[in-house]
Amino acid sequence: MPAGDDNSPTPYGSLKIPGCFGADAELLTAAEVAKLLRISTSSVRRLQQRRRIPFLKVGGSIRFAKRDVISYLARQRTETIDK
16 A cells, blocks of 8 residues: 555554644643643643543553643633623
8 A cells, every 4th residue: 555545554643633632742741731821730630530631651650741731721611791
């Protein structure tokens, strides 16, 4: 099969699933997410444990994709009530 064929098997089959991360995904630690959101690291851990914010396990470490953090933040937005 030619290289780059969408039907070719890869050792990283999940990379072909839409929404998965490519090699250019920016991964953040809990401390970096806490700084970005201006909350405590324990609050980030609580969000992660309650599955409110998506995360990845890399080895034994928890990492957060920056785009997921931005998406989480957008979902928390409350619109104004204009009459």
